Amino acid sequence: MSESVLNNYAQVYVDLILNKTRFDPWDLNWFTEAPFWRRTSMKFSRTYKQIPDYEIGDLKHGKSLDDMYEDAKQLAADLANYQKTAPANEQRRAVYLAEHASQLVVRLALLKGEKMSYDEATKGLYDLVAPAYDYSAFEDIVKDLGSALPGTGSPAEKIRAFRKSIAIPKETLLPVIKQVAKDFHDMSCRYMDLSGQNLPRIRVRELPGAMQFLSVLFGYDYDHIDYERNFNINYPWSVDNLVECVAHECEPGHFVYFEKRTQAYIDTCWPEMSVVSQHTASNAFSEGAARVAIDMCLENDRQKMTDYEREVIFDICGLDKAKAELMPLWHRYYDVMGYGKLEATRKLWDGVWTLEEAGAFLEKYCFNDLGSGVDTIKKAPDDIGHFCAHNYIKDVVKDFFNDVCPDFRDQFKLYEGLCSDDFSMKDILDHSYRFEPYLLK
Ligand SMILES: [Zn+2]
Known part of the structure; x- marks a missing residue:
């Protein structure tokens, strides 16, 4: 009853x-209408994005x-x-x-x-408030990079030169994305109970603006999804953002979440399991966990990730393999950069900084190329809390996983459980969540 x-x-x-x-066209990341769905016409676009990946008509x-x-x-x-x-x-x-x-x-x-203030908005949407960041971390990482990176000139010049040296050549984009998607698919299937059928068809093509990728969904049923993923050949891909995007968007990231939620909806018939709405605590979890799970695939071992980058990505792309040893430090920079963007967004949103001040801050630490800071940050208020729901939550999920189950295999089980379950962000923040499979309730 x-x-x-x-x-x-x-x-x-x-x-x-x-x-x-x-009124909120980018909100609905995933929607399960029925136990299965098939695209039955050729009326779809490979030039503009649609969310969800098909027209939901009168429902909106x-x-x-x-x-x-x-x-x-x-x-x-x-x-x-x-x-x-x-x-x-x-x-x-x-x-x-x-x-x-x-x-x-x-x-x-x-x-x-x-x-409302930035913190009020992220508290209200995700039940997350990113603590004030220690700005000395921005200075420290730039100083560390300045002494570790090769070449001459200021730390900023060395950072820009290194970023260029790990850029993915356009002609190698397709093979390297295919390999990364397949490797992380295989690793995900090894450690989780997945259908094993979610490896998308991958293509590269020219897409407008700063769009990273565009998806066409061809169908799903109760245990798998059929996607085509088109990656933008004009996007500035580099060794760091390639894995971050491909594995995050496919497996072990969002495809795992979509598959598990679809199965949970079918197993329980609970309507709330049919939607993945971006501006919610459950989706914030999935954003952070999708990034944490990338490290779990490499057994949370930084050296294994570096070896993977050198032997697969640097190799396929013909990049200088000696530079791979600098990737651990570069990844630390990448994480600090996420917080830099969070701070810039928060201060802009709260009116503490002007658009120009926020843009200058991003350029000062080379989080953006010279002259592009304002352009990047002016779009941030359209995606409220993005960096909170990606960077801060990543650290929240990582702390939680490491605390309750240090072994990466157990972390995969916990991740799977959370993807299928109803939970509260409080349970993750205070580490009290334990997976209680809904089938046993
Ligand atoms: Zn995401």
């Missing part, structure tokens, strides 16, 4: 998420932002009430739904133009 009450609330939630896509119509805002507030209040007296075996699901409904209220408030 009570399961059907929660299912009704969950269906209201899903309908609002789908309706909202009309019917309500204004104001209507949705009122409905979402009512839903959040009803679920908060329900949760107070929910039986023990429903507590976790009730909390998940109540929190996701209140995250939806915050997203709708932002879409309606309500002002």
Whole structure:
């Protein structure tokens, strides 16, 4: 009886998420409409992105932002009430739904133009507040790179020269992406219970602007997904961002999450498992975990990652293999850069810095090329909390995994569990989450 009450609330939630896509076109990362779906026409685009990866038609119509805002507030209040007296075996699901409904209220408030601080917004959307960053880390990493990187000139000049030296030549982009996608697919299948059928067809082509890739979904069923992934040949690919993008977007990253959520939806028939909405705590987890899982594939061993980069990526791309030894330090820089972008976004959002000041900050530490800082940071407010939900959550998930199960094989099991489960961000932040398979509830 009570399961059907929660299912009704969950269906209201899903309908609002789908309706909202009309005003929030980049929100819906994944949607399972039914146990399977097949593309049946040739009407699709390889020049513009669509999210979800097919037209959901009438499902996105019917309500204004104001209507949705009122409905979402009512839903959040009803679920908060329900949760107070929910039986023990429903507590976790009730909390998940109540929190996701209140995250939806915050997203709708932002879409309606309500002002809130950056930290209030990320707290409301993801239940995450990135602590104030120690700015001396920016100085330190640039100094360390200045002494470790080859060549002459200032640390900034050396950083720019090194970035160029690990750029992927266009003619090797297709073979190297195919190899990386396949290797990380194989490693993911080795350590997780996956269908093994999610390796996408990979192509490279010219895509507009700074777009990294464009997907065409050809179908999914209850245990696998058929994707075509087109990578932008004009994007500035380098050894660091290539693995980061390919493995994050495919396996062990988002494809694992999409597969596990689809299976969870089919196993439970809980409507909330049918959607992956970007502006939620559950999706923030998946963003961070998709990055943590890349390291897990290489057994959380920095040397193994360096060996992989040298023997596969440097090799296929014809890059100077001696430079691979500098990659561990370069990855540290990459992580610090994520926090640099988070700080620039937060200070711009809160009005502490102007656009020019934020752009100059990014260029000072070479997080952006000279002259491109403003262009990058001016788009940041359109994707509120992106760096919080990618960089800060990555460290949150990593700390949690390392604390509760230091062995990478156990971490994969925990990751799989979280992908299929309803959980609260609080359980991850305070390390209290333990996987309780929904099938056993
Ligand atoms: Zn992602």
